[in-house]
Amino acid sequence: MLPVVIPLRLFLSQLFCISMGLAIEASVLSKRAELPRQVAFHYSLVANVVAMFAGWAAIFAVQEFFLRGVRGQQVLSYIFSGAFITEFALVPTQVACMTLAIVFFVGGFLLKPYSVRMLEQFDLVPPLPEMQVGRDDPRLKALVEARLRERVAEAMQLGHIASTIATMLFFALLIAW
Numbered sequence: 001m002l003p004v005v006i007p008l009r010l011f012l013s014q015l016f017c018i019s020m021g022l023a024i025e026a027s028v029l030s031k032r033a034e035l036p037r038q039v040a041f042h043y044s045l046v047a048n049v050v051a052m053f054a055g056w057a058a059i060f061a062v063q064e065f066f067l068r069g070v071r072g073q074q075v076l077s078y079i080f081s082g083a084f085i086t087e088f089a090l091v092p093t094q095v096a097c098m099t100l101a102i103v104f105f106v107g108g109f110l111l112k113p114y115s116v117r118m119l120e121q122f123d124l125v126p127p128l129p130e131m132q133v134g135r136d137d138p139r140l141k142a143l144v145e146a147r148l149r150e151r152v153a154e155a156m157q158l159g160h161i162a163s164t165i166a167t168m169l170f171f172a173l174l175i176a177w
Contacts, residue, residue, distance in 0.1 A: 025159030113153035
């Protein structure tokens with residue numbers, strides 16, 4: 001029987017990254033898109049959970065094709081234990097890890113605004129606050145709502161960049177310390 005591996009270190013580091021990302025992204029959303037704090041936090045939470053789920057689904061989907069043989073063992077060892085297997089060459093594995101990190105960053109950058117918009121249609125996130133514009137002009141109201149959605153999408157992408165940079169700096173300082 002194979003041993004059961006519980007990647008506690010991975011879960012804790014992902015929980016830390018999500019928490020830091022939520023704090024940064026929610027505050028950026030609140031300031032830049034002028035949303036109430038609770039709505040900004042909810043949007044940020046939903047976007048991060050969807051991005052995290054998509055990232056893990058992508059890892060297990062590409063594992064069969066992209067991560068074969070020794071390289072796959074190395075990458076999965078790094079993901080689940082935080083260390084490479086020392087008996088094998090590391091250069092191809094490190095390139096694969098950097099490629100995956102860049103793909104996941106760009107994927108999260110593109111997915112987060114879309115995920116909130118998609119879940120809004122299913123009433124799974126709170127709607128954007130009502131804007132007091134014209135009384136009976138639906139075109140003006142639609143224009144204001146479209147501009148607010150653009151501001152939300154831009155703020156989410158800016159928050160994603162800021163939280164990724166903050167997380168990278170934190171782990172770089174942790175490694176250097």
